[in-house]
Amino acid sequence: MKVKLLYFASVREHVGVASEDLELPDGVRTVGALRTLLRARGGSWQTAFAEGRVVRTAVNQSIAKAEAGVAPGDEIAFFPPVTGG
């Protein structure tokens, strides 16, 4: 199952990429599992997605919690708390 991942602001600077297409392993079907997968890449990924670090997730452009499901073709974005206005 393939999904599109996007990274914004300080999260993008940490991991060094703005977007990627990723084939998810069978066991990864929620936002929380996906974050664990990304953290397991180690190095700057581990820092960016460290436990206790606030990183918001949006699935198909709506804010999603860790237990939210992910489906084929989803656009999943990771970013820090917003600071516009």
Place this chain on the structure above:
Amino acid sequence: MKIAVQREPFDTGAELDALSARNPAVGALAAFVGLVRDVNEGAQVGTMTLEHYPGMTEKSIAAIVEEAQGRWQLIDCTVIHRIGELRPADRIVLVAVTSAHRGDAFAACEFIMDYLKTRAPFWKKEQTPEGARWVEARASDDQAAERWT
């Protein structure tokens, strides 16, 4: 309703005139303009760069305006938010709301601004003499948004 995310500056007066001219039932127009400050968190700000999530930004602002329309009697609304590189005194954001009476216009304008600051996917990065830094989200902004729940 007008929602725009743009690099170009906006003309506040022209936007307010256009908003109130659309409907003669307008009796009140409330507006907020946010600007770039020259000092933030104790450091001099040279330039500020605003990044956003294209697509989600426009959708989230539209959802905020729709929620405001459900809470107050509004006639029309304009939200313009700039992106890219800005300098101190530049205008960042305009929220303007029209209604028959001032109470609804004042409240809806403040509500839209509070929700925009905590829900719309924009991020600010400041250039200071010590280097570039991402602006941290403020707890006071979350508290301001929670007042409306």
